[in-house]
Amino acid sequence: MSWLPSLQTETPEAGFELAIKLSRMAVKITQPDDDARNRMRSDYSNNADSLTMASGVVAANFQTVAQANNFWR
Amino acid sequence: MSWLPSLQTETPEAGFELAIKLSRMAVKITQPDDDARNRMRSDYSNNADSLTMASGVVAANFQTVAQANNFWR
Amino acid sequence: MSWLPSLQTETPEAGFELAIKLSRMAVKITQPDDDARNRMRSDYSNNADSLTMASGVVAANFQTVAQANNFWR
Amino acid sequence: MSWLPSLQTETPEAGFELAIKLSRMAVKITQPDDDARNRMRSDYSNNADSLTMASGVVAANFQTVAQANNFWR
């Protein structure tokens, strides 16, 4: 089963969660070592600019997902 | 009740507020600890570049919301 | 009266000014204290990278406004 | 006469020049003092990351201008 079978979601909220998943998968593919990613977690989750950057990536992916769903109109 | 029932808003101003909400929710999902986020608040809210970065995330989300509302034309 | 009654503007130049307004409002909503924002002004207005970042936010908002106005064609 | 009478240009190259103009005008409006901007010029024009950031802003504005011109097709 693919981790990304479709960009279509039932609801906007599910679309936002998919955007977060896309953002994290790009990180995971670049750094596949779970321990290495976990070690970094306390760094970025306590740094305002890191969190803002992460939010920016989610925003970019959410735009794609929202378009794919015709904005759930 | 979903925190994001729809991308449609009555007015452009309400759409801008939704864009801010989307920007903050991505941060909140990454760092769910309210105290941790509050500790960072004085950092980024007094740093010009942090505020500009945050404004950039809002801009990206506002583009999505504005498209979803056909720009309130 | 809303600070954002519409994304439509008469001219491209007015649309660019609206993009600047959107960029600043996101900052103002994050840091509502006028004095705090004024203290930061000399920092970012004399830093090339800060100004470039700010210009990037305006570019993102101008894209939204230009689309909303069908590029004033 | 407006500094931005239209987003339409005769050629793609003129559109790229307009994208650069838009990028610089956002800086100029934020920092209107010519001397202050000139003092920063040697900083960013000799810093690779500053130039890359500036190129990113031009890219965002060029997307808007290219759309406005239906990509000069």
Place this chain on the structure above:
Amino acid sequence: MSWLPSLQTETPEAGFELAIKLSRMAVKITQPDDDARNRMRSDYSNNADSLTMASGVVAANFQTVAQANNFWR
């Protein structure tokens, strides 16, 4: 054979992999030396902000690929 024969892919997951390929090719064209790129790998793959930045580039490319595939609807 071109490294980029088409933007069309069979599935969303294959489209995401293409977005990663596009992100890496731009790096490879700028720094063609394999050893130089490998030396940098441990740096960015253990730095949260570097990974977030990389995820942002993938997000931008994925938007292009998703549009090219009409979002695999």
Place this chain on the structure above:
Amino acid sequence: MSWLPSLQTETPEAGFELAIKLSRMAVKITQPDDDARNRMRSDYSNNADSLTMASGVVAANFQTVAQANNFWR
């Protein structure tokens, strides 16, 4: 002859090369001195974040070029 006669290209790969050209031209117009740009080359070509940033600019320009070519569908 213009350096940018058209955004249309025969193939996706040629479109990606045009996106790189657009990214470099914005830098060249901001810093026209060839020696100055060459001096910076070793800096950014050996810095992972600089390369990621450059890849992000290419991604933005590639989106424009791909749209201009209707994604070579």
